[in-house]
Amino acid sequence: MLTVTDLTASYGPVTALDGVSFEAPRGEITAVLGANGAGKTTLLRTISGLVRPTRGTAALAGRDLTRVPTEQMARIGLAHVPEGRGVITQLTVEENLRLGGLGRGSRVKIDDLARAYSLFPILAERRRQSAHVLSGGERQMLVIARALMARPTVLLLDEPSLGLAPRIVVQIFDLLQTLVAADGLTVLLVEQNARSALSIADRGVVLNLGRLVVQDKASALAEDVQLRHAYLGF
Numbered sequence: 001m002l003t004v005t006d007l008t009a010s011y012g013p014v015t016a017l018d019g020v021s022f023e024a025p026r027g028e029i030t031a032v033l034g035a036n037g038a039g040k041t042t043l044l045r046t047i048s049g050l051v052r053p054t055r056g057t058a059a060l061a062g063r064d065l066t067r068v069p070t071e072q073m074a075r076i077g078l079a080h081v082p083e084g085r086g087v088i089t090q091l092t093v094e095e096n097l098r099l100g101g102l103g104r105g106s107r108v109k110i111d112d113l114a115r116a117y118s119l120f121p122i123l124a125e126r127r128r129q130s131a132h133v134l135s136g137g138e139r140q141m142l143v144i145a146r147a148l149m150a151r152p153t154v155l156l157l158d159e160p161s162l163g164l165a166p167r168i169v170v171q172i173f174d175l176l177q178t179l180v181a182a183d184g185l186t187v188l189l190v191e192q193n194a195r196s197a198l199s200i201a202d203r204g205v206v207l208n209l210g211r212l213v214v215q216d217k218a219s220a221l222a223e224d225v226q227l228r229h230a231y232l233g234f
């Protein structure tokens with residue numbers, strides 16, 4: 001369980017996150033929704049220590065993640081896949097995957113590579129190719145697979161569906177559900193596409209201007225017509 005309490009962060013005079021509190025249970029996908037500028041990316045960046053909170057905590061097993069140095073994140077079980085693709089195009093697919101396993105401190109295990117390839121068969125086919133040749137969807141699969149190489153317990157995903165064809169989004173979302181069920185991962189899924197995110201999420205939190213508007217079961221949020229019109233765009 002990831003417990004976020006009173007989390008507050010600013011960029012100079014702009015308060016991007018304002019007293020946000022919620023819980024993301026283990027083995028569940030929690031969708032983080034809200035319009036452009038609502039503070040979704042800032043929430044993930046603050047949880048993973050990239051932005052320093054002015055107040056509040058994000059605790060995993062009693063440990064405040066916001067104070068953990070970034071280089072120790074992987075070791076304590078947190079993986080953050082930021083907006084944008086972030087693959088290293090000068091390296092091959094397999095080299096990118098191996099990089100993901102390094103932060104854990106031990107050598108990259110063959111098992112972890114095998115698991116990545118069984119989850120994403122297209123990456124196995126392309127393992128020796130430069131990441132430069134991958135499509136947008138394949139790059140998104142590679143960054144998720146790379147994050148999983150560190151065997152995280154918490155996975156933060158910022159807009160994984162951005163710019164991808166609906167068919168690919170469905171494929172990636174299905175896979176996320178499989179992973180969560182199999183590994184008991186805790187996932188925070190930031191999405192613009194609230195409808196698809198709520199279709200696979202267990203819970204959802206809605207942000208507006210840095211504040212938490214509501215948190216509830218995904219099904220309850222999806223059925224709330226007023227909330228959908230006001231904040232979710234569907």
Ligand SMILES: Nc1ncnc2c1ncn2[C@@H]1O[C@H](COP(=O)(O)OP(=O)(O)OP(=O)(O)O)[C@@H](O)[C@H]1O
Binds near residue numbers: 011039192
């Ligand atoms: N590096 C920054 N410096 C100054 N202000 C920032 C910075 N990053 C974000 N902001 C501001 O903080 C607020 C929240 O931004 P954030 O990127 O967290 O929103 P978001 O919900 O992820 O939006 P989007 O859906 O467009 O990705 C916005 O008002 C934004 O302009």
Ligand SMILES: [Mg+2]
Binds near residue numbers: 042083
């Ligand atoms: Mg964002």
